[in-house]
Amino acid sequence: MLLKDKVVLVTGASQGIGKAAAIGCARHGADVAINYHSDEAGAADAVAQIEALGRRAIAVKGDVAQVETATSFVQAAVEAFGKVDVFVNNAGICPFHAFLDMPPEVMERTMKVNLFGAYYMVQAAANQMVKQGQGGAIIAVSSISALVGGGMQTHYTPTKAGVHSLMQSTAIALGKYGIRCNSVLPGTIETAINKEDLADVAKREYMAGRIPLGRLGEPDDLAGPIVFLASDLAKYVTGAALLVDGGAFVNLQ
Ligand SMILES: NC(=O)C1=CN([C@@H]2O[C@H](COP(=O)(O)OP(=O)(O)OC[C@H]3O[C@@H](n4cnc5c(N)ncnc54)[C@H](O)[C@@H]3O)[C@@H](O)[C@H]2O)C=CC1
Numbered sequence: 001m002l003l004k005d006k007v008v009l010v011t012g013a014s015q016g017i018g019k020a021a022a023i024g025c026a027r028h029g030a031d032v033a034i035n036y037h038s039d040e041a042g043a044a045d046a047v048a049q050i051e052a053l054g055r056r057a058i059a060v061k062g063d064v065a066q067v068e069t070a071t072s073f074v075q076a077a078v079e080a081f082g083k084v085d086v087f088v089n090n091a092g093i094c095p096f097h098a099f100l101d102m103p104p105e106v107m108e109r110t111m112k113v114n115l116f117g118a119y120y121m122v123q124a125a126a127n128q129m130v131k132q133g134q135g136g137a138i139i140a141v142s143s144i145s146a147l148v149g150g151g152m153q154t155h156y157t158p159t160k161a162g163v164h165s166l167m168q169s170t171a172i173a174l175g176k177y178g179i180r181c182n183s184v185l186p187g188t189i190e191t192a193i194n195k196e197d198l199a200d201v202a203k204r205e206y207m208a209g210r211i212p213l214g215r216l217g218e219p220d221d222l223a224g225p226i227v228f229l230a231s232d233l234a235k236y237v238t239g240a241a242l243l244v245d246g247g248a249f250v251n252l253q
């Protein structure tokens with residue numbers, strides 16, 4: 001049990017990587033507050049799975065692109081569980097689109113959800129941790145796309161580089177409070193975010209073929225790395241970025 005009686009908050013956790021991370025933390029003894037955007041059934045299922053592990057859970061609805069969602073999520077978690085020990089910034093969107101005719105509203109929504117949302121959420125969680133005076137751990141779900149480009153992701157990759165950079169800067173700003181800030185950089189993980197993209201059989205085979213470990217990722221592949229960075233096993237790790245990509249990034253030749 002690496003997170004016994006810790007309180008963990010995860011954004012965008014009604015499905016995919018966020019849900020797997022929330023359940024993974026509960027498996028390690030944490031109580032969990034999840035933020036979700038609109039999928040009531042997915043959020044209820046996450047809560048049920050966490051409770052089945054003998055831990056407490058709440059689901060709080062909110063759009064992370066709205067500034068006030070951050071403080072209300074943290075406040076709801078504190079009301080339910082009394083504290084915040086770990087914050088996982090996971091919510092994100094990737095509406096694939098070409099560069100030259102990128103609609104401004106798609107660009108701006110992607111920035112607001114992935115980057116601005118992360119900024120205000122991390123700030124709200126950090127303020128609560130500072131108030132508690134016991135340190136904490138913040139983990140951002142960035143991406144391999146923080147390090148490499150995507151022709152249909154010109155609006156998205158800067159947000160993933162942005163949250164990685166945010167963790168580097170907050171690691172410095174919050175180190176004196178004992179708050180560690182790190183990123184995980186997933187490769188290609190099969191979730192709703194890329195279902196349409198990976199429905200192209202040739203693309204799917206190409207992406208899978210680039211991975212030394214021989215398969216695309218699944219959401220649970222992120223749970224262990226996130227639990228590790230949240231736990232005291234990583235007590236001297238801050239400002240770091242952990243690739244979780246089956247080796248895709250290093251596979252040049
Ligand atoms: N699937 C992949 O290959 C990779 C995913 N990521 C990142 O992982 C994170 C999770 O994505 P996945 O689980 O893959 O996809 P997903 O689509 O299954 O999950 C995204 C989650 O974010 C939530 N969300 C979206 N907009 C929101 C908003 N405005 N407010 C609150 N929640 C919102 C969704 O409801 C959903 O629960 C994202 O930040 C994504 O950029 C990073 C690298 C690779």
Ligand SMILES: C[C@H](O)[C@@H]1OC(=O)[C@H](O)[C@@H]1O
Nearest residue numbers: 094143144145187193194
């Ligand atoms: C959604 C994409 O398939 C996925 O998102 C990322 O961040 C990865 O690099 C993939 O491009």
